[in-house]
Amino acid sequence: MLRKLFYCFALLVFAGPVIANDRVKAESSVAIATASEAIRRDPKDANAYYNRGNAYAARGDTDRAIADYTATIRLDPAHANAYYNRGNGYSSKGDTDRAIADYTATIRLDPAYANAYYNRGNAYSNKGNTDRAIADYTEAVRLQPANANAYFNRGNAYGNKGDTERAIADYAETIRVDPTYANAYVNRGLAYEKRGDVAKARADFNATLGLSHSATKWAQDKARERLAALPSPRPATILVEKPSAAAAVVASGVPSSDRRIALVIGNSAYENVAALPNPVRDASLVADVLRLTGFEAVTLLTDLRKDALVNALREFAARAETADWAVVYYAGHGMEVGGVNYLIPTDARIAADREIGFEAVPVDQVLNAAERARKLRLVILDACRDNPFAVQMKRTMTVASRSVSRGLAPVEPEAGTLVVYAAKDGETALDGDGINSPFATAFVKNLPTPGLEVRRLFDFVRDDVMEATGRRQKPFSYGSISGRQDFYFVAGK
Template sequence: MRNRIALVFSFFFFTSLAAADPAAADDRTICAQRGHDDRIAACSRLIAKSGGRDAVAFDNRGAEYGDKGDYDRAISDFSEAVRIDPKYALAWQHRGAALLRRNEVDRAIADLTQSIRLDANNPNALNDRGMAYAAAGDSERALSDYNAAIRINPRFKFAYFNRGRLYAGKGDHTRAIAEYSEVIRIDPTYGYAFNNRGLSYRDTGQSERAMADFSEAIRLLPRTTLAYNNRGDIYLLQGRYDQALADFNDSLRNDPQHQSALVNRGMVFEKLGEVAKARADFNAALAAPQKYDSAKWAMDKARERLAALDDTSIKTVPATTTSVIALPGPSSRNDRRIALVVGNSAYENVAALANPARDAALVAETLRLTGFESVTLLTDLRKDALTAALRDFARQAEIADWAMVYYAGHGMEVGGVNYLIPIDAKIASDRDVSFEAVALDQVLNAAERAKRLRLIVLDACRDNPFANQMKRTMTLASRSVSRGLAAIEPEAGTLVVYAAKDGEMALDGEGRNSPFATAFVNNMRKPGLEVRRLFDVVRDDVMEATNRAQKPFSYGSVSGRQDFYFVAGK
């Protein structure tokens, strides 16, 4: 469900030079004026008067063609400018930028390098070459050029912006956020910086800050398609379907062929049971041109959802949703209940899991409808994002009565310590685990300040996905690396529930959701089922569904002086 948009902005920096020709003063003024309606005609008259020898007029006319997206004519004019004056540094830069816009990366780098040889103090040429190097996958040279541009002009916002994109592409969102914040300090009206900073906030689990940035980007760029889509993506993850639908409609109003917005809107329609509309959007996404870096994600997701709609099991979703809506209220309307729900499916270095993202969405939707005030749903989190999400949740838990964390994905136990596995984990040896994964203690700490109930639910007892590739280090040879998770003894007032007993494995099952998630959601809806009893029933249901191959287990204790209900009795 997450929209993995990596934004690419190439910037033209056309600088006009006017020759001192009093007889053509009006044409020179217009030819040097970017965006003037008569600019191309004025430049053409100057070129004709000069007998085709006016390099500046060719350069300015090429700039106007470039602004209009006519890169063939732009490149032709820039080529004439450098033929007439081979030392015309700006014309080399402009042709390099136009070639980059046509994805002719090697030729772009050659032209921009020549421009820098002729004028080493032009930050625009350095910034453009940095983008070309980034497009070629040479991040070190790209970073060097951005740094050089900033040394020349410490207030050059575009180099900060592109440096931020480079860091974000590497997953270093802390640095990316700092770069985008510097752009905003320099130019508070630059909407793209708010949009991209919002993406980094989103990818680190800071959804409220992300929403604020996307909203500001929309205010500054009302005709944007990207920020509407990105904000709608968060609404979709939060189950706020009306707001999500409005944002995706606005995104598509600005660009009817934005593939990610089409797919995201299709998923909203799917959630609402409007299957025909969902199909139409998914098919439209597959037919649309691939204009954005999110195109591959969008096409893969569209194919996935169309295949799922062909599965008869999808027909049960609207009925299930309707049955949840009819629930009675929670046991105490004064309780402040919050939840963090995480589903990791798209693992990068081991096989992906089919169900966790779907399980998380189902659990989150049910929690909202059983009276939880705040439910944060996040999927496919890298380590920095998972850590940031837990940090944010810990702050919320300080003023909550209930704090619940549900995690579906890979988990493992090493040396008696349980870990949740982010999607970007690379674990080649047992020594890597503490650096690449998130210890269960961090999850417990995130919920510990809640006043009445701390509940941790882990559908993470699958087989260790790194077992066949992990090396045992000599110094750590005594560490055990077992199946499933290890037993735990949480403090009083905390209940930890495993989808499978310690040392045993949980199953994904053959349906759209795991046996544990299905049993948990079905029993969570039942009025008057006290939480301790609830997980006893979940255990029985899972054992029956798996022919006793999987046995959920609860650890810890809660106060015997009060009862806890997801849904109160009549």
């Protein structure tokens, strides 16, 4: 049953009884004594009872906290926070019905109390009333669009109802709001696995392992468990032997004499810094569109460690010798050190600038992989995102320490090669708020346009990205290709 594949986490604001540390005990003791003196002086001081209730709650004395919140409500029936905190207390004791009643009273007094909807949703979920839980989570995210927990728990609720697509959508929203939310990657991976989408499931489980600093032990263990259970990946090279009818329409203008191949790489699940949410999705999207425009072979690879990245470039270089077009698309981390650009594999450990040559792959190797194609060599680098390695590196090399910059350095490829950066040299690209980066979105939007010559294509991409990012990001092209020949992904009709 689907219920077994989803894991619901009731992330209540009130944590329940805890063992308070010495500082909390000392502070709460002072607060309790102060509030108790205020009550002695004025037994009708509702806020004094409320403050003492908070102090008791802080030290884990739930019963006394509830008693003081009850006294607050008796003296001030319109005290919404007292109802809310008493509801948290009842919830921590497992008294779900009383908790729901108090959250309902909170909402009656303050209809915009987002956390009351969220916690009541958790209470309904614990009772198995999934529809009411979903309704409350929906109101919580309407009032607080950045409430990642509400999206996550609503995703769990949809999963328990068997609505996998809505569950996936909510986990995606959770990740958009908080890209380090490891449990959302795990549960979305489980949903993809249930749907039979093994590649996306694997990508999410790998992304979880890349969040080594924020992922819970449960999330990491579950990701490893599912990765071990998934079937082996299909061969990465996919030959388009019998295109679908739709693909045939799109590719109808492609000269049959041109042999076009592509290597598409997306690195998301970095092992030693935070994961990047979009590169794997960006790479998958780009690969799909290239297949539809008539490429003979598209190699899609994700989350490559250094050895795998080098081998992929070596194999592609051998195949490019007999190709007319060779296209490389890379999404992930990149870095410039001492004027040299590098792509960062997922297993890189770069504690000091002197390690870059051992841990990363020079962009020149990427250019070399495509250079033997007969007509067009195109390298597209969506690798200019903010790079955490650059921040944490120790500067030890005299030359390199003068130049560890934002983004990538400009390049001067050989004639016949075009290199496209998602952001101009020295600038950073945005990963985006959606499921794909602004650059990938613009690229796949314009690529299938009939009669759009390659140089003009990237002008359109640049304009779309600048518009989408409020001119904060400007893609840039380097190099030159033959002026005597036009190149079209899709020829004009």
